[in-house]
Amino acid sequence: MASECCLNLAEKAFSEKQFEESATKFSLIIDNQNGHGEPNTDAYIKRCQCYYNLKQYEKALKDAEYFSDTDVDSLIGHLWKGKCYSKLTQYNEAYTSLRKGLELEPTNAEVADELRLLQDSIMAMYEADERKSENTYNAVDLCTQDPYPGDEELEELEREIMIKWKLDQHPNVKAGDCDLDKAADELTSAIEAKELGQLALALNHANMSASCSPGNKFIMEERADILFLLGEFKEGFRSCNIIPFEHRSASLWTTGGKILDALELPVIAETWLRMATQLAKDAKSEAPLIFQQVRVKRLYAPLADKTNATVTFSQYGRAVMSKESVTKGDVIMVDKPVVCAQTLDSQNIPACGHCASSLVRPGDIMGMAYQSNNQLKKMVQKYWPKTTIVSCRHCKKEIYCSVTCQEEAWERYHCLICPEINHSVKKLYKVCDELKNLRPGDSRVWKGWWNAAFSPFMLARIWASIACNARKLGEENGRIKPSLTDWTKAKAPFRRFIAYGAQSNADAVPKMFDLMVEIFKDLGDGLSYNITKREFDGRYYQATCNVQAFSDLRNPLKRFLENIKDKPNTRGIMQLLPHNPPEAEFAGLFALHACLNHSCVNNAEVFDGIVDNKPGVAVRAKRDVQEGEEVFITYINTNMLRSKRRAWLYRAYNFWCYCDRCNFEGEGSHECTQCKKTAEIRKPFPTCSKCKRAWYCSSKCQKVAWKKGHKKICSLSHSQTEYSSDSTVISGK
Numbered sequence: 001m002a003s004e005c006c007l008n009l010a011e012k013a014f015s016e017k018q019f020e021e022s023a024t025k026f027s028l029i030i031d032n033q034n035g036h037g038e039p040n041t042d043a044y045i046k047r048c049q050c051y052y053n054l055k056q057y058e059k060a061l062k063d064a065e066y067f068s069d070t071d072v073d074s075l076i077g078h079l080w081k082g083k084c085y086s087k088l089t090q091y092n093e094a095y096t097s098l099r100k101g102l103e104l105e106p107t108n109a110e111v112a113d114e115l116r117l118l119q120d121s122i123m124a125m126y127e128a129d130e131r132k133s134e135n136t137y138n139a140v141d142l143c144t145q146d147p148y149p150g151d152e153e154l155e156e157l158e159r160e161i162m163i164k165w166k167l168d169q170h171p172n173v174k175a176g177d178c179d180l181d182k183a184a185d186e187l188t189s190a191i192e193a194k195e196l197g198q199l200a201l202a203l204n205h206a207n208m209s210a211s212c213s214p215g216n217k218f219i220m221e222e223r224a225d226i227l228f229l230l231g232e233f234k235e236g237f238r239s240c241n242i243i244p245f246e247h248r249s250a251s252l253w254t255t256g257g258k259i260l261d262a263l264e265l266p267v268i269a270e271t272w273l274r275m276a277t278q279l280a281k282d283a284k285s286e287a288p289l290i291f292q293q294v295r296v297k298r299l300y301a302p303l304a305d306k307t308n309a310t311v312t313f314s315q316y317g318r319a320v321m322s323k324e325s326v327t328k329g330d331v332i333m334v335d336k337p338v339v340c341a342q343t344l345d346s347q348n349i350p351a352c353g354h355c356a357s358s359l360v361r362p363g364d365i366m367g368m369a370y371q372s373n374n375q376l377k378k379m380v381q382k383y384w385p386k387t388t389i390v391s392c393r394h395c396k397k398e399i400y401c402s403v404t405c406q407e408e409a410w411e412r413y414h415c416l417i418c419p420e421i422n423h424s425v426k427k428l429y430k431v432c433d434e435l436k437n438l439r440p441g442d443s444r445v446w447k448g449w450w451n452a453a454f455s456p457f458m459l460a461r462i463w464a465s466i467a468c469n470a471r472k473l474g475e476e477n478g479r480i481k482p483s484l485t486d487w488t489k490a491k492a493p494f495r496r497f498i499a500y501g502a503q504s505n506a507d508a509v510p511k512m513f514d515l516m517v518e519i520f521k522d523l524g525d526g527l528s529y530n531i532t533k534r535e536f537d538g539r540y541y542q543a544t545c546n547v548q549a550f551s552d553l554r555n556p557l558k559r560f561l562e563n564i565k566d567k568p569n570t571r572g573i574m575q576l577l578p579h580n581p582p583e584a585e586f587a588g589l590f591a592l593h594a595c596l597n598h599s600c601v602n603n604a605e606v607f608d609g610i611v612d613n614k615p616g617v618a619v620r621a622k623r624d625v626q627e628g629e630e631v632f633i634t635y636i637n638t639n640m641l642r643s644k645r646r647a648w649l650y651r652a653y654n655f656w657c658y659c660d661r662c663n664f665e666g667e668g669s670h671e672c673t674q675c676k677k678t679a680e681i682r683k684p685f686p687t688c689s690k691c692k693r694a695w696y697c698s699s700k701c702q703k704v705a706w707k708k709g710h711k712k713i714c715s716l717s718h719s720q721t722e723y724s725s726d727s728t729v730i731s732g733k
């Protein structure tokens with residue numbers, strides 16, 4: 001009776017918002033119950049709410065945890081856990097708890113509201129992070145200077161060329177009498193002449209100086225720099241190389257590196273620039289940047305050889321530039337996937353598992369009903385493109401468009417991950433079969449198996465490709481097991497893809513991680529690939545940072561429509577065909593496309609394309625692009641407002657966008673885009689009538705913003721475009 005009275009008092013205090021008093025009373029009830037039968041879990045959740053209102057979030061969380069541990073299927077426990085975690089800025093935990101709540105009751109408005117608040121808190125945290133991290137992004141720091149596999153052999157070749165060009169010989173400087181004063185005067189004159197652009201005269205003075213003080217490293221370095229500017233690279237290098245190794249300064253190594261690059265000896269140029277980087281303590285040293293420029297020219301520019309693009313190293317790291325001026329709609333570049341896998345969502349639509357060609361049949365998109373319409377049936381029989389479907393000889397699970405694809409897939413990766421050969425892979429097929437039937441937001445995805453839009457087969461194929469390649473390289477060199485060098489070389493094609501991720505994904509999907517470990521631990525004949533958490537995370541983040549969705553631009557339905565378009569009486573048939581037929585979609589990693597940077601005011605867009613007669617991607621100009629201009633695509637839905645776009649980009653790609661839109665667009669009508677003044681409640685600021693993406697408190701602010709840069713973005717279209725009916729815009733990464 002006493003406890004019932006206490007409960008009433010606790011409830012009364014709660015309803016009157018006397019949270020301290022209410023918490024004390026609920027504590028009495030809880031203490032009183034301890035050791036006396038079933039605890040009153042309601043008292044815990046009520047006390048949790050009291051503590052929450054009193055801003056004692058740690059205590060509130062303990063009560064919410066107790067409640068949800070006791071009553072696992074109750075939404076309220078997860079909701080309050082989520083709220084407490086949010087306040088404690090443990091956002092991942094908050095998200096997991098709220099997701100669990102949503103799994104129990106997908107339409108619960110309170111949980112949905114809390115998730116929205118969580119998103120706002122995360123964005124506010126990101127904004128605060130941005131203020132802390134402003135200007136700390138440095139593309140050079142993100143790229144390593146590690147030697148590339150195979151560099152040793154290339155270096156050997158370059159050394160032979162150097163000997164042939166006599167680069168190892170003494171520079172052409174006449175030795176005179178040692179006269180340090182004259183040497184200093186001549187050196188000063190050389191520097192002055194160089195600064196005036198009188199390079200021939202500068203060289204004369206440098207030569208005089210060098211002959212008065214043979215082997216002086218400052219004089220030889222200055223001489224080398226003048227020769228570099230004159231384009232006399234071989235003699236310039238000799239001037240650097242004469243200085244003994246231990247006396248070379250960072251700037252001398254840099255000059256030597258630049259000269260070697262100009263002589264097209266990039267591997268040794270990298271060695272010189274690496275030395276310069278190691279010696280230069282000065283943050284302003286140009287060596288690390290030049291190193292990356294040399295590396296990009298050597299390893300990435302060839303990817304763009306047959307395109308209208310080239311790859312360079314910009315402030316954002318590797319970047320694609322337009323080689324020529326192009327007009328809106330022109331194709332700037334095309335690319336084919338290094339690796340791809342069909343998305344789980346579209347797995348029911350037949351497609352070649354290797355090259356992504358659609359193998360869709362009339363029944364897959366029209367059902368069997370089309371057979372009852374005689375005219376349609378006849379047209380289909382006559383004009384539907386003939387496709388052959390070849391399956392894997394062993395598992396029959398993978399299908400291909402040709403024997404060539406079947407054999408290539410087998411040779412490159414499938415031989416190690418065919419479920420009939422590697423039995424653990426059966427489990428991966430089973431899991432993917434289950435995952436493909438998930439509806440968006442379905443809970444099973446969060447149960448340790450998978451959490452990405454691309455299929456886990458993409459990762460399996462990367463590891464299998466590497467292992468196959470390592471085995472092949474080992475065999476070619478007569479080794480039973482691949483050596484470390486074979487493995488390093490085999491991994492090289494995937495080194496191109498940048499990886500960024502904030503938390504361990506192996507921990508987020510532990511069951512998938514365990515399964516991948518199992519699949520690759522014994523690949524037969526003593527071959528194995530040790531999938532560590534680091535390896536798993538690295539590949540996973542390579543995929544998320546670079547993946548691109550694509551599908552077959554010339555799928556059978558499109559070819560059928562093409563075939564019948566000039567035939568008489570086909571209008572009725574056209575009407576019977578589905579408007580949005582399901583398509584087989586693939587996710588792929590593309591080496592050149594992965595060098596494209598993001599801008600919210602992108603000048604190019606990614607479309608489905610055909611490369612070497614197979615599905616791939618094409619990048620087209622969204623507006624006229626000038627020669628030498630960087631080609632930007634967009635990674636996200638650019639219809640979002642500024643802060644959302646930026647938070648997305650930071651979370652998924654680790655950078656704050658400073659494009660013109662991010663610099664000159666506003667956050668909403670509550671804030672003046674120019675002076676940041678806050679609007680009064682129910683008196684929003686008017687929007688820019690043209691673009692509706694900026695808000696101003698006065699016409700003065702509007703004029704100032706226009707001058708500062710708003711005019712750059714105001715008239716540009718930011719929405720994604722469709723150029724023609726046979727090109728679909730891909731929804732981004």
Ligand SMILES: C[S@@+](CC[C@H](N)C(=O)[O-])C[C@H]1O[C@@H](n2cnc3c(N)ncnc32)[C@H](O)[C@@H]1O
Nearest residue numbers: 316317318498545546594595596597598653655
């Ligand atoms: C697909 S890669 C693009 C190529 C990349 N620059 C590289 O060197 O590999 C995506 C990464 O490029 C960088 N990036 C792309 N667009 C950027 C931008 N607008 N500002 C800063 N960094 C950007 C980020 O590091 C991002 O994670």
